[in-house]
Amino acid sequence: MIYFTYPGFRNKALTISYDDGLWSDVHLLEILNRYGIRGTFNLNSACMEEERRVDREKIPSLYKGHEIATHGAAHLTMGRCPITDVVKEILEDRKALEELTGEIVDGHAYPNGSYNKQIRLLLPGLGIRYARTAEDTGKYDLPKDFFEWKPTCHHNHQLLEKGKEFLNIDLPQFQFLMYVWGHSYEFDRDRNWNLIEEFCKMTGGREEIWYASNGEICRYAQAIRQIYTSVDGKILVNGSGLEVYLLRDGEKIMLEPGEVRKR
């Protein structure tokens, strides 16, 4: 019997996703970094001169250790736009963010949660690997469709209760993901910074959890699809460019990128 696991043979992962790149991200990052929680920040490259947005030149150092993803260059509600404008919104944002970070930017969060089938189908052709919606599932599972990646909860929707439930899950036969989203300025507006602080304190720094960005989770899920096995399970081939972790009859096996293992 072969079961894939997350890196480090874990069966729980935690990620967060925060939008718009306002100055309150500085405070949020300070908290996340203190507790080792990682995630993705979705930025609008054409809005960076606006008030309260993080300065362009500070972006690479501020978000270090996290992922930067597109959120539309100008934060347009894409479901209302001509499809050509959607293309420009995403490609221009990708290009500008890639110039800023020196990295490939291939994640997306739908601005105002707005998307439709046409937009969803367009994204792979724009080099996007996954896209986050604004619909909570209340669940702890990997998405069925990475282009309609629905988070577990917004931080204002029972975050601490959900965090506790996630920590208490003890079902080694399954794989779990807790995914929290929001905007850091909401903590200023609602005066509830203690909420995210408490959540990070509770869920951070745990050996049994893989702390990853959205992109890392997506890439790992794609890597797993490039593991090939013989019918008897004796031959394992890792066709991906990542280390892949699995259990074979309970034995922990880490396959190096490109590794061929025969028993």
Ligand SMILES: [Zn+2]
């Ligand atoms: Zn937004």
